[in-house]
Amino acid sequence: MPGTVLLLAASPVGKGCLVDAASVLPVLAAVSPEVLSGTGTANVVELADPLEPQAVLTRLRAAATAPGPLTVYLTGQLQLDRKQRLVHLALARTTPATVRYTAFPWHWMVEELRLRAPGSTTLFLDLHADAEVWRQLAGRPLPVGPRANVYGRIAPPPSRRGVAVPQYMKALATILRSGQRLPPAVLHEQVLLRTTEYGDILLAQDAGAPRGGPQGDPVTVLPEPAMVLSEQVVVLPEPPTGVANARTGGAEAGKAEARGTDVGGADVRGTDVGGADVRGTDVGSVEAGGVEADDPHLAITTAVQDGRHAEADALAARWEEAARREFGAGTAQELHWREVRADLAMFAGDAARSCETWMGVAEARLAAGQDVRDPAVEAAVDRAHHQWGQIGDPRRAGELGLRLVELRCRVPGRREGALDHVRQHLAELRSTQHVPG
Secondary structure (H helix, E strand, O other): OOEEEEEEEEOOOOOOOOEOHHHHHHHHHOOOHHHHHOOOOEEEEEEEOOOOHHHHHHHHHHHHHOOOOEEEEEEEEEEEEOOOOEEEEOOOOOOOOOHHHHOEEHHHHHHHHOOOOOOOEEEEEEEEEOHHHHHHHOOOOOOOOOOEEEEEEEEOOOOOOOOEOOHHHHHHHHHHHOOOOOOHHHHHHHHHHHOOOOOOEEEEEOOOOOOOOOOOOOOOOOOOOOOOOOOOOOOOOOOOOOOOOOOOOOHHHHHHHHOOOOEOOEOOOOOEEOOEEOOOOOHHHHHHHHOOOOOHHHHHHHHHHOOOHHHHHHHHHHHHHHHHHHHOOOOHHHHHHHHHHHHHHHHOOOHHHHHHHHHHHHHHHHHOOOOOOOHHHHHHHHHHHHHHOOOOOHHHHHHHHHHHHHHHHHOOOOOOOHHHHHHHHHHHHHHHOOOOO
């Protein structure tokens, strides 16, 4: 039976905006309807920054009454009607004084989905709460109804002026763009592996589980994945857009490197790559199985899925070197391959190397003149911070933590308490053993 997908992104226009909700729609729109819905065919309805609550209700009601599975991807911000103390989804014209008239009441959402068959509805939520809603959520969880599967997060208000990025939904969309349609719970876990959420409320409700309900009070550290996947989900960073040869990162030089040949007179075969000695390794062998080297990302992904992590990193290292020679250090092409290698270290289970690589990316971007509030800079520091929390060796964590503190002082990020979290964890490490500094 065909499925229905509702893509809804809403936030106020002007200074009352907490999150750039609509920025995620182009990424979601690039995903095929079948992958978005998990069904053979699907109808997709998109609502970008709607103006009227009734317009949202009409589309939601039509989607809810359609036969077959319903999947809702909702990005936006929550505000409180100060008179009735009811939570609303803010729309384009919403202001604190007009919530009751210009925003979409959250209980309308619950009511429209109430009559659907249990388990036939899945909601992915990436929501930011204003200060009043956040205080209310501390004692009264956001209602979603018991019949729907619900996954996502509710973030507190940004700690400083500025508009937040819907990181959860963007990470989810990036995974879906790879063509992999995972069970919702597994998809949620994979998103959490790629995002760092300090103080967020995490939502995970399986309508088919006994006493299902929203899970997780506000947390400061991401939980360990709840599931072990039989096959690893490999999604590499997207090449920089609008840059010539970004995907190949030095087209001819990169192809030469991928074949294991000399580039610019320097043979990088036999060097130590990410802690693995690849001396004598034929990096070109990752092309086995019919994967062409024209897009090295495919060859790298195949290697990771086959468990050949050292080969995958060696190939990425060659493309990084090729991009550095052709375009220069610190360029978008070179930094892309450094980001790929940071993710490869994560897939290999080497959190320390992933953390260190992400910190190097952030430092390189700052050295190139990017602002400390640039989303790419903040994302690199956030990824480093998350990987740092996964390091099992206390001494290594302590060493990298000192460097991370320096970075966090320069790039505090958009989540209040990130710097304090690093300092607190470092203090805990010092209490168990001596940490330099």
